[in-house]
Amino acid sequence: xxxxxxxxxxxxxxxxxxxxxxxxxxxxxxxxxxxxxxxxxxxxxxxxxxxxxxxxxxxxxxxxxxxxxxxxxxxxxxxxxxxxxxxxxxxxxxxxxxxxxxxxxxxxxxxxxxxxxxxxxxxxxxxxxxxxxxxxxxxxxxxxxxxxxxxxxxxxxxxxxxxxxxxxxxxxxxxxxxxxxxxxxxxxxxxxxxxxxxxxxxxxxxxxxxxxxxxxxxxxxxxxxxxxxxxxxxxxxxxxxxxxxxxxxxxxxxxxxxxxxxxxxxxxxxxxxxxxxxxxxxxxxxxxxxxxxxxxxxxxxxxxxxxxxxxxxxxxxxxxxxxxxxxxxxxxxxxxxxxxxxxxxxxxxxxxxxxxxxxxxxxxxxxxxxxxxxxxxxxxxxxxxxxxxxxxxxxx
Ligand SMILES: [Zn+2]
Numbered sequence: 323x324x325x326x327x328x329x330x331x332x333x334x335x336x337x338x339x340x341x342x343x344x345x346x347x348x349x350x351x352x353x354x355x356x357x358x359x360x361x362x363x364x365x366x367x368x369x370x371x372x373x374x375x376x377x378x379x380x381x382x383x384x385x386x387x388x389x390x391x392x393x394x395x396x397x398x399x400x401x402x403x404x405x406x407x408x409x410x411x412x413x414x415x416x417x418x419x420x421x422x423x424x425x426x427x428x429x430x431x432x433x434x435x436x437x438x439x440x441x442x443x444x445x446x447x448x449x450x451x452x453x454x455x456x457x458x459x460x461x462x463x464x465x466x467x468x469x470x471x472x473x474x475x476x477x478x479x480x481x482x483x484x485x486x487x488x489x490x491x492x493x494x495x496x497x498x499x500x501x502x503x504x505x506x507x508x509x510x511x512x513x514x515x516x517x518x519x520x521x522x523x524x525x526x527x528x529x530x531x532x533x534x535x536x537x538x539x540x541x542x543x544x545x546x547x548x549x550x551x552x553x554x555x556x557x558x559x560x561x562x563x564x565x566x567x568x569x570x571x572x573x574x575x576x577x578x579x580x581x582x583x584x585x586x587x588x589x590x591x592x593x594x595x596x597x598x599x600x601x602x603x604x605x606x607x608x609x610x611x612x613x614x615x616x617x618x619x620x621x622x623x624x625x626x627x628x629x630x631x632x633x634x635x636x637x638x639x640x641x642x643x644x645x646x647x648x649x650x651x652x653x654x655x656x657x658x659x660x661x662x663x664x665x666x667x668x669x670x671x672x673x674x675x676x677x678x679x680x681x682x683x684x685x686x687x688x689x690x691x692x693x694x695x696x697x698x699x700x701x702x703x704x705x706x707x708x709x710x711x712x713x714x715x716x717x718x
Pocket of ligand 1: 452458
């Protein structure tokens with residue numbers, strides 16, 4: 323090794339393993355948990371001043387906007403809704419979020435190009451929920467198992483056109499166990515897993531949500547409360563950062579197009595996202611128990627739109643996390659969603675959606691430095707990577 327090269331390697335090592343400087347992050351203990359202040363986040367990511375109005379705090383402006391509420395778990399990045407693992411808190415008049423949410427949510431969403439070991443994606447595993455005797459949720463128009471299969475078939479066609487290899491965990495109307503689905507996914511590398519479902523609940527419940535694996539120690543939002551098993555590291559946890567970046571790309575692509583209510587990106591330990599070694603996400607594409615959503619889901623146009631959004635998310639994720647993105651060739655279908663009478667389908671008017679009508683496309687064209695989650699930023703040239711269990715480190 324030449325002397326110059328040795329020095330360069332040494333410098334790189336020093337750079338990679340430099341311990342946290344006190345000026346980077348100040349951890350605040352709150353309720354036995356580590357938190358970081360909003361102003362600390364603002365200065366680290368160079369987002370200007372923190373604005374405060376009642377319990378609401380805002381960080382940044384333009385194309386990188388964060389918003390939270392003291393005591394609340396809803397957190398917005400560029401108007402896209404995330405559900406924090408722990409509610410935002412306050413100490414000495416300073417709003418704060420947990421270190422867990424900083425490391426596992428804010429960092430991979432704001433800087434996906436810094437995700438360590440993110441692999442370029444060549445293969446997409448599409449998982450149609452339910453099948454056979456397991457019909458899933460149902461509406462007066464049809465069954466979840468048929469809608470999920472239709473969406474993945476449409477999506478497969480789009481992704482194959484773009485040069486991806488696509489495999490379906492089930493390609494017909496038959497039952498596949500959850501364990502068989504994750505085992506199927508685990509045969510592949512340089513791959514991602516996208517599970518498609520539709521929801522069921524109270525008749526007023528509506529909208530889109532995307533689930534990503536809960537980090538170790540974080541309670542699943544799909545269970546009643548904390549469990550001992552939350553403390554166990556799952557196979558999928560080694561992809562925590564990729565999972566969040568994929569969930570963000572997926573949710574942004576769907577919420578931006580569907581005009582359905584944004585229920586947010588949530589944490590769970592569903593078997594199919596828990597036991598896989600590749601990045602994965604589970605989409606709930608609307609409520610079959612809600613008359614507005616059910617009508618929409620019954621329309622082929624909406625399912626095509628979902629398929630297109632998923633394909634777009636795959637590309638956005640790829641572009642955000644790796645240096646060699648494939649071109650996104652398909653054009654967005656221009657759809658006017660109409661019901662049987664020909665009337666345009668409108669979002670529910672129950673006021674539930676008033677908080678969130680994110681239109682990522684409407685925001686100004688993002689630059690490399692300041693990009694919206696909908697089009698997660700293109701890669702930066704640095705080799706520095708965040709440590710998964712540590713606080714993020716500054717830009718080079
Ligand atoms: Zn389902």
